[in-house]
Amino acid sequence: MKPALRDNHPAVPSGWHCFRQGHALASALEQELEPWLQKIFGYYLLKIGDLSSQLSLPSARLRQQLTLGSAEGQAELPTGAKMIAEPDALPIAAASVDAVLLSHCLEFQSDPHHVIREAHRVLIGDGYLLLSGFNPHSVVGLTRFAPWLKNEFPWQGHFFSAARIKDWLHLIGFEVVGEQRFFCSSMLSPDYKAGRWQRFSERHLRYFASSYLLVARKRELPLTPIRPKWQVQTGFSTAQGISARHGAQRKSIK
Numbered sequence: 001m002k003p004a005l006r007d008n009h010p011a012v013p014s015g016w017h018c019f020r021q022g023h024a025l026a027s028a029l030e031q032e033l034e035p036w037l038q039k040i041f042g043y044y045l046l047k048i049g050d051l052s053s054q055l056s057l058p059s060a061r062l063r064q065q066l067t068l069g070s071a072e073g074q075a076e077l078p079t080g081a082k083m084i085a086e087p088d089a090l091p092i093a094a095a096s097v098d099a100v101l102l103s104h105c106l107e108f109q110s111d112p113h114h115v116i117r118e119a120h121r122v123l124i125g126d127g128y129l130l131l132s133g134f135n136p137h138s139v140v141g142l143t144r145f146a147p148w149l150k151n152e153f154p155w156q157g158h159f160f161s162a163a164r165i166k167d168w169l170h171l172i173g174f175e176v177v178g179e180q181r182f183f184c185s186s187m188l189s190p191d192y193k194a195g196r197w198q199r200f201s202e203r204h205l206r207y208f209a210s211s212y213l214l215v216a217r218k219r220e221l222p223l224t225p226i227r228p229k230w231q232v233q234t235g236f237s238t239a240q241g242i243s244a245r246h247g248a249q250r251k252s253i254k
Helices: 022-037 114-120 139-145 162-173 196-204 239-253
Strands: 045-046 064-069 082-084 099-101 123-134 175-184 211-219
Touching: 022 123, 022 175, 022 211, 045 114, 099 139, 114 123, 114 162, 114 211, 123 162, 123 239, 162 211
Parallel strands: 045 064, 045 099, 064 082, 099 123
Antiparallel strands: 123 211, 175 211
Protein backbone atom coordinates (compact mmCIF):
# COMPACT_ATOMS: atom_id res chain seq x y z
CA MET A 1 0.00 0.00 0.00
CA LYS A 2 1.44 3.36 -1.02
CA PRO A 3 1.72 6.03 1.68
CA ALA A 4 -0.82 8.83 1.46
CA LEU A 5 1.62 11.62 2.32
CA ARG A 6 3.46 13.18 -0.62
CA ASP A 7 6.67 15.17 -0.57
CA ASN A 8 5.75 17.26 -3.58
CA HIS A 9 2.69 19.38 -4.25
CA PRO A 10 0.57 17.73 -6.96
CA ALA A 11 -1.33 19.71 -9.55
CA VAL A 12 -4.92 20.49 -8.63
CA PRO A 13 -7.71 20.73 -11.23
CA SER A 14 -9.32 24.16 -11.32
CA GLY A 15 -12.68 22.84 -12.52
CA TRP A 16 -14.59 19.93 -14.00
CA HIS A 17 -13.49 20.97 -17.47
CA CYS A 18 -10.01 19.63 -16.64
CA PHE A 19 -11.37 16.05 -16.84
CA ARG A 20 -12.53 14.18 -19.87
CA GLN A 21 -16.29 13.86 -19.41
CA GLY A 22 -15.93 16.14 -16.41
CA HIS A 23 -19.29 17.87 -16.79
CA ALA A 24 -21.07 14.51 -17.05
CA LEU A 25 -19.30 13.36 -13.89
CA ALA A 26 -20.34 16.55 -12.09
CA SER A 27 -23.97 16.01 -13.10
CA ALA A 28 -23.87 12.41 -11.87
CA LEU A 29 -22.40 13.54 -8.54
CA GLU A 30 -25.10 16.19 -8.14
CA GLN A 31 -27.75 13.51 -8.60
CA GLU A 32 -26.12 11.33 -5.94
CA LEU A 33 -25.88 14.23 -3.50
CA GLU A 34 -29.46 15.45 -3.94
CA PRO A 35 -31.27 12.91 -1.68
CA TRP A 36 -28.69 13.38 1.08
CA LEU A 37 -28.81 17.17 1.00
CA GLN A 38 -32.59 17.06 1.37
CA LYS A 39 -32.09 15.30 4.72
CA ILE A 40 -29.50 17.72 6.12
CA PHE A 41 -30.75 20.83 7.87
CA GLY A 42 -28.75 23.71 9.29
CA TYR A 43 -27.13 27.01 8.48
CA TYR A 44 -23.89 26.46 6.55
CA LEU A 45 -22.69 24.06 3.84
CA LEU A 46 -18.96 24.40 3.20
CA LYS A 47 -17.76 23.37 -0.28
CA ILE A 48 -14.02 22.70 -0.14
CA GLY A 49 -12.06 22.85 -3.39
CA ASP A 50 -12.81 24.18 -6.85
CA LEU A 51 -14.65 21.02 -7.89
CA SER A 52 -16.97 21.17 -4.89
CA SER A 53 -17.53 24.90 -5.32
CA GLN A 54 -18.65 24.53 -8.94
CA LEU A 55 -21.40 22.01 -8.16
CA SER A 56 -24.96 23.29 -8.36
CA LEU A 57 -26.93 22.12 -5.33
CA PRO A 58 -30.27 23.97 -5.30
CA SER A 59 -32.01 21.22 -3.31
CA ALA A 60 -29.79 21.70 -0.25
CA ARG A 61 -31.83 22.56 2.86
CA LEU A 62 -28.95 24.50 4.43
CA ARG A 63 -29.40 28.26 4.45
CA GLN A 64 -26.06 29.31 3.00
CA GLN A 65 -23.43 27.62 0.84
CA LEU A 66 -19.84 28.74 1.39
CA THR A 67 -17.23 28.05 -1.30
CA LEU A 68 -13.51 27.68 -0.71
CA GLY A 69 -10.91 27.13 -3.42
CA SER A 70 -8.25 28.72 -5.58
CA ALA A 71 -8.41 32.17 -7.14
CA GLU A 72 -8.72 30.68 -10.63
CA GLY A 73 -11.55 28.33 -9.72
CA GLN A 74 -13.47 30.87 -7.62
CA ALA A 75 -13.38 33.42 -10.44
CA GLU A 76 -15.74 31.19 -12.45
CA LEU A 77 -18.39 31.23 -9.73
CA PRO A 78 -21.21 33.76 -9.43
CA THR A 79 -21.17 36.32 -6.66
CA GLY A 80 -21.62 34.96 -3.16
CA ALA A 81 -19.73 33.92 -0.05
CA LYS A 82 -16.38 32.93 -1.59
CA MET A 83 -13.06 32.23 0.12
CA ILE A 84 -9.59 31.55 -1.26
CA ALA A 85 -7.62 29.11 0.88
CA GLU A 86 -6.05 25.65 0.94
CA PRO A 87 -8.16 22.61 1.94
CA ASP A 88 -5.69 21.67 4.67
CA ALA A 89 -5.73 25.14 6.30
CA LEU A 90 -9.33 26.28 6.57
CA PRO A 91 -9.80 29.89 7.82
CA ILE A 92 -12.95 28.85 9.70
CA ALA A 93 -13.64 28.53 13.41
CA ALA A 94 -13.98 25.09 14.94
CA ALA A 95 -17.46 23.55 15.17
CA SER A 96 -19.06 26.24 13.00
CA VAL A 97 -20.50 24.53 9.89
CA ASP A 98 -23.25 21.92 9.55
CA ALA A 99 -21.99 20.04 6.47
CA VAL A 100 -18.74 19.81 4.48
CA LEU A 101 -18.46 18.73 0.84
CA LEU A 102 -15.17 17.27 -0.46
CA SER A 103 -15.59 16.39 -4.14
CA HIS A 104 -12.66 14.44 -5.61
CA CYS A 105 -10.28 16.52 -3.52
CA LEU A 106 -8.07 14.06 -1.62
CA GLU A 107 -6.53 12.65 -4.80
CA PHE A 108 -4.75 15.94 -5.48
CA GLN A 109 -3.52 16.86 -1.99
CA SER A 110 -0.08 16.28 -0.53
CA ASP A 111 -1.54 15.42 2.92
CA PRO A 112 -5.08 14.02 2.54
CA HIS A 113 -5.20 12.97 6.22
CA HIS A 114 -4.88 16.57 7.31
CA VAL A 115 -7.64 17.64 4.90
CA ILE A 116 -10.04 15.23 6.62
CA ARG A 117 -8.89 16.40 10.05
CA GLU A 118 -9.61 20.00 9.06
CA ALA A 119 -13.08 19.02 7.90
CA HIS A 120 -13.64 17.26 11.23
CA ARG A 121 -12.47 20.36 13.12
CA VAL A 122 -14.88 22.83 11.48
CA LEU A 123 -17.91 20.52 11.67
CA ILE A 124 -20.38 20.76 14.53
CA GLY A 125 -21.28 17.66 16.51
CA ASP A 126 -23.30 15.26 14.35
CA GLY A 127 -22.40 17.33 11.30
CA TYR A 128 -22.18 15.68 7.88
CA LEU A 129 -19.16 15.06 5.67
CA LEU A 130 -19.93 14.26 2.02
CA LEU A 131 -16.81 12.93 0.31
CA SER A 132 -16.41 11.66 -3.25
CA GLY A 133 -13.39 10.14 -4.93
CA PHE A 134 -12.14 8.08 -7.84
CA ASN A 135 -12.40 4.32 -7.45
CA PRO A 136 -9.03 2.60 -8.02
CA HIS A 137 -10.91 -0.68 -8.65
CA SER A 138 -12.44 0.56 -11.89
CA VAL A 139 -11.46 1.07 -15.50
CA VAL A 140 -10.38 4.62 -14.64
CA GLY A 141 -8.25 3.24 -11.82
CA LEU A 142 -6.61 0.61 -14.01
CA THR A 143 -5.81 3.00 -16.86
CA ARG A 144 -3.83 5.25 -14.48
CA PHE A 145 -0.89 2.90 -15.10
CA ALA A 146 -0.80 3.90 -18.79
CA PRO A 147 2.30 6.09 -19.28
CA TRP A 148 0.57 8.40 -21.80
CA LEU A 149 -2.08 9.32 -19.23
CA LYS A 150 0.10 10.04 -16.19
CA ASN A 151 0.20 13.79 -16.88
CA GLU A 152 -3.55 14.17 -17.41
CA PHE A 153 -6.41 14.58 -14.97
CA PRO A 154 -7.56 12.56 -13.12
CA TRP A 155 -4.82 9.96 -13.68
CA GLN A 156 -2.03 12.09 -12.22
CA GLY A 157 -3.82 12.01 -8.89
CA HIS A 158 -3.41 9.49 -6.06
CA PHE A 159 -6.45 7.21 -5.98
CA PHE A 160 -7.65 5.88 -2.63
CA SER A 161 -10.13 3.05 -2.20
CA ALA A 162 -13.38 3.63 -0.35
CA ALA A 163 -12.33 1.09 2.29
CA ARG A 164 -9.13 3.00 3.01
CA ILE A 165 -10.98 6.31 3.31
CA LYS A 166 -13.50 4.73 5.69
CA ASP A 167 -10.62 3.57 7.91
CA TRP A 168 -9.36 7.14 8.09
CA LEU A 169 -12.82 8.45 8.90
CA HIS A 170 -13.37 5.93 11.72
CA LEU A 171 -9.94 6.74 13.15
CA ILE A 172 -10.66 10.48 13.31
CA GLY A 173 -14.12 10.12 14.82
CA PHE A 174 -16.60 9.85 11.94
CA GLU A 175 -19.36 7.32 11.54
CA VAL A 176 -19.95 6.29 7.92
CA VAL A 177 -23.71 6.26 7.28
CA GLY A 178 -23.77 5.84 3.51
CA GLU A 179 -21.70 4.56 0.57
CA GLN A 180 -22.64 4.75 -3.11
CA ARG A 181 -20.89 3.95 -6.41
CA PHE A 182 -21.74 5.85 -9.59
CA PHE A 183 -20.63 6.91 -13.08
CA CYS A 184 -19.61 3.73 -14.89
CA SER A 185 -17.30 5.14 -17.56
CA SER A 186 -13.65 4.84 -18.55
CA MET A 187 -13.41 8.64 -19.03
CA LEU A 188 -11.09 8.09 -22.00
CA SER A 189 -13.25 9.67 -24.68
CA PRO A 190 -13.95 13.40 -24.57
CA ASP A 191 -17.74 12.97 -24.69
CA TYR A 192 -19.91 10.85 -22.45
CA LYS A 193 -22.60 8.73 -24.09
CA ALA A 194 -24.98 6.75 -21.91
CA GLY A 195 -25.14 3.68 -24.12
CA ARG A 196 -26.24 0.12 -23.51
CA TRP A 197 -22.99 -0.83 -21.77
CA GLN A 198 -23.24 2.10 -19.34
CA ARG A 199 -26.82 1.22 -18.43
CA PHE A 200 -25.86 -2.43 -17.85
CA SER A 201 -22.90 -1.39 -15.69
CA GLU A 202 -24.98 1.03 -13.62
CA ARG A 203 -27.38 -1.78 -12.84
CA HIS A 204 -25.07 -4.76 -12.28
CA LEU A 205 -21.47 -3.50 -11.95
CA ARG A 206 -21.79 -0.46 -9.72
CA TYR A 207 -19.01 -1.68 -7.42
CA PHE A 208 -16.56 -1.08 -10.30
CA ALA A 209 -17.91 2.39 -11.12
CA SER A 210 -15.35 5.13 -11.59
CA SER A 211 -16.45 7.15 -8.54
CA TYR A 212 -17.82 6.63 -5.05
CA LEU A 213 -19.60 8.81 -2.52
CA LEU A 214 -19.17 8.42 1.25
CA VAL A 215 -21.45 10.13 3.76
CA ALA A 216 -20.23 10.33 7.34
CA ARG A 217 -21.27 12.07 10.57
CA LYS A 218 -19.03 13.56 13.21
CA ARG A 219 -19.66 11.73 16.46
CA GLU A 220 -18.70 13.15 19.84
CA LEU A 221 -19.07 10.87 22.86
CA PRO A 222 -20.25 12.78 25.94
CA LEU A 223 -18.04 12.47 28.98
CA THR A 224 -20.17 11.37 31.94
CA PRO A 225 -18.39 11.88 35.26
CA ILE A 226 -18.41 8.86 37.58
CA ARG A 227 -19.37 9.91 41.07
CA PRO A 228 -17.56 8.00 43.84
CA LYS A 229 -19.74 6.24 46.41
CA TRP A 230 -18.50 7.42 49.76
CA GLN A 231 -19.04 5.13 52.75
CA VAL A 232 -18.35 6.67 56.14
CA GLN A 233 -16.93 4.13 58.56
CA THR A 234 -16.41 5.11 62.17
CA GLY A 235 -13.23 4.12 63.92
CA PHE A 236 -14.97 3.12 67.17
CA SER A 237 -18.04 1.13 68.23
CA THR A 238 -20.68 2.20 70.68
CA ALA A 239 -21.36 0.32 73.90
CA GLN A 240 -24.72 -0.85 72.58
CA GLY A 241 -23.09 -2.31 69.47
CA ILE A 242 -20.47 -4.14 71.52
CA SER A 243 -23.07 -5.73 73.81
CA ALA A 244 -25.20 -6.83 70.85
CA ARG A 245 -22.14 -8.44 69.21
CA HIS A 246 -21.22 -10.33 72.41
CA GLY A 247 -24.83 -11.56 72.77
CA ALA A 248 -24.79 -13.01 69.27
CA GLN A 249 -21.52 -14.83 69.98
CA ARG A 250 -22.97 -16.45 73.16
CA LYS A 251 -25.98 -17.76 71.24
CA SER A 252 -23.75 -19.29 68.59
CA ILE A 253 -21.69 -21.10 71.25
CA LYS A 254 -24.77 -22.59 72.94
